[in-house]
Amino acid sequence: MRLPESQVAVLNAASATDERTIAQLAEATDLKPETVTGAVFDLRDDGLVSVTETVEEDVELTDEGVEYAEDGLPEVRLYRAALDVGDGDSVQMGQVIGASSLGGPQVDIALSNFARKGYGRIDSGELAPDADADPDADEEAAALAALAAGDDVDADVLDQLESRNLVVRNERTIRAVTLSDEGVTALMEGIEAAETVDRLTPEMLTSGEWEDVEFTEYNVEADAPEVRGGKKHILRQTADRVKDVLVGMGFAEMEGPHADADFWINDCLFMPQDHPARTHWDRFALDVPPMEDIPEDLIDRVRSAHLEGVGDDGDGYHSPWSEDFARAIALRGHTTSLSMRYLSGHEVGELEPPQRYFSVEKVYRNDTLDPTHLLEFYQIEGWVMAEDLSVRDLMGTFEEFYSHFGITDIQFKPHYNPYTEPSFELFGRHPETGELIEIGNSGMFREEVLSPLGVECDVMAWGLALERLLMLMYGFDDIRDVHGTLCDLDLLRETEVLR
Ligand code: PHE
Known part of the structure; x- marks a missing residue:
């Protein structure tokens, strides 16, 4: 019989006594324990050895346990100090603690165990040691000393020490190896040790050495390291899908600056210049030169809408309107x-109805971060x-749009x-x-928006939050799971956006 070298070594070592553990075999063969374990399993699969497994518990003192084993338990030291200071009478807590040389958290530990273990009473700042208490008979102290000396201790005391974090218990599996009858026979008949190789080389082929070596077997069940390729962020994937859906619904895409004149961001929208959203608290103002490229006639019409209103009903705001602020x-x-840029004709020229446009782009708000708010997010x-156009067209468009993402229960407020x-406002139910x-x-x-822009028919419009759509689709409830340093990597890795 021919076996790999390590198996022969283990088999020989195992034959020396009735039963040997992996650790003993490793020592006897000078092989690494994991090599021995591998060889043992191969030998067992060939029926040459049998393996019995037992679980052993070993108990180890924690650093705190070691400290108390050396210096004494805090409650015992407190008791002794109280007897010293007060000669058996009640004493002021501060005095005892000073005399006990206990420091920091040990004082609390001492006090809480003092009363529990009957060393005395603690009453309005005074400590009354019980004369009958016997620190020499303290079970926990005795158990700590025994463990420090490598002896076994009673399970109840062990539980107590474990709950005080003075010991940790570890379980270990001990494997004992015994030669089987076949193993004994094989050894008697003689086993040849074959050099094992894990790959074939051109040299082995030319020298003919390949005929004598033993090839290690492939273990196709071994745990392989996980390999993860890069992938698109689910937010980007969903944004792409949103674009596909909207293009499918006949929309064309808009593009434009992230940093823009307040004119386009607010003034065209008939947002009064003293609106709270336009103050420095909410707005991320940039210290750059004002925007020059804005059509003068449009500025005039927007200014007039703000000051006097448009049409017969509207009245405007009559509050000051600053062109500098607008730029x-x-x-x-x-x-x-x-x-606003597209409707005004500034981007792609005058538009004849019907028209449909969209964008899926980032916006910036000085909000307070919380599970549903970020300082920057994507707007659809x-x-x-x-x-x-009527409100029915608006609602129907949303129903169609959201149904592409499996969301059919949209509510309007x-x-x-x-x-x-x-x-x-649109609402959806979190799954x-x-x-x-x-x-x-x-x-x-x-009218105050459309008329200055020169649009003469109806325009229905919206801004939807891409991140909120994701929350409805995938059920996470903190927006920070998909953005930023706290993001949930597993969620990002495992979520696939369905096409
Ligand atoms: N601008 C609005 C928002 O950010 C969304 C919106 C756009 C509302 C167009 C009406 C018309 O909330």
């Missing part, structure tokens, strides 16, 4: 700035320009935006928590 640059808080912006009338979460905002642009 100042900030990070966009919504992508409705893009809708969109608008439809056509004659005679009347809302107020300075730039749309009527306006609606895990059942909560209604806000997923977007929408409405029909007002």
Whole structure:
């Protein structure tokens, strides 16, 4: 019989006595324990040895346990100090602690165990040691000493020490190896040790050495390291899918600056210049030169809408309107700035109805970070320009859009935006928590917005949160799971966006 070298060594070592553990075999053969374990399993599979497994517990003192084994348990030291200071009478706590040389957390440990173990009473700042208590008979102290000396101790005391974190118990599997009858026979008949190799080389082929070596077997069941390729972030994947869906619904994509003039971000939207959202608290203002490239006639019409209103009903705000403020640059808080650029004709020229446009782009808001708010997030912006649009068209568009993502239960709540009338917030139900979460905002642009832009028909528009759509699709409930340093890597790795 021919066997790999390590198996022959183990078999020989195992034959020396009745039963040997892996550790003993490793020592006897000078092989690594894991090599011995591998050889033992191969030998067992060939029926040459049998293996019995027993689980052993070993108990180890923690650092704190070692310290108490040397210096004494804190409660015992407290008791002794109390007797010393008070000669058997009650003593002031502060005095005893000073005399006991206990420090920091040990004082609390001493006090809580003092009363529990009957060393005395603690009453309004005084410590009364019990004269009958016997620290020499302290079971826990005795057990610590025994363990330090390598002796066994009673299970109950061990539980107690473990609950005080003075010991840790570890379980180990001990494997004992015995030669089987076949093993004994094989050894008697003689076993040849074959050099084992794990790969064939050209030299082995030319020298003919390949005929004498033993090849290690492939273990196709061994745990292999996990290999992970790169992949697109699920947010990006979902954004791509949103774009596909909207293109499929006949929309064209808008593009434009992340840092833009307040004119496009707010003034065109009939947002009064003293609106709270336009203050320095909410706005990420940039210290860069103002925007020059804005059509003068458009500025005039927007200014006039703010000051005097448009049409017969509107009255405007009559508050000051500053062109400098309108030209100042900030990070966009919504992508409705893009809708303004496109609707005004500034981007792609005058548009004839019907038209549909969208963007899936980042926006920036000075919000407080929490499970549903980030300082930057993706907005799904969109608008439809056509004659005679109604709220039904708006709702129908959302129902169609969200149904592509398996979301069929959209709810609408009347809302107020300075730039749309009527306006609606959209809500969807979270698949895990059942909560209604806000997923977007929408409405029909007002006359005060459309007229300065030169648009003569209806425009319905919206801004939806991409991250919230993801929450509804995948059920996570903290937006920070998909963004930033706290993101949930497993979620990001395992979630596949369905196409
Ligand atoms: N700009 C709005 C927001 O950020 C969304 C919106 C866009 C609402 C267009 C109505 C019309 O919440």
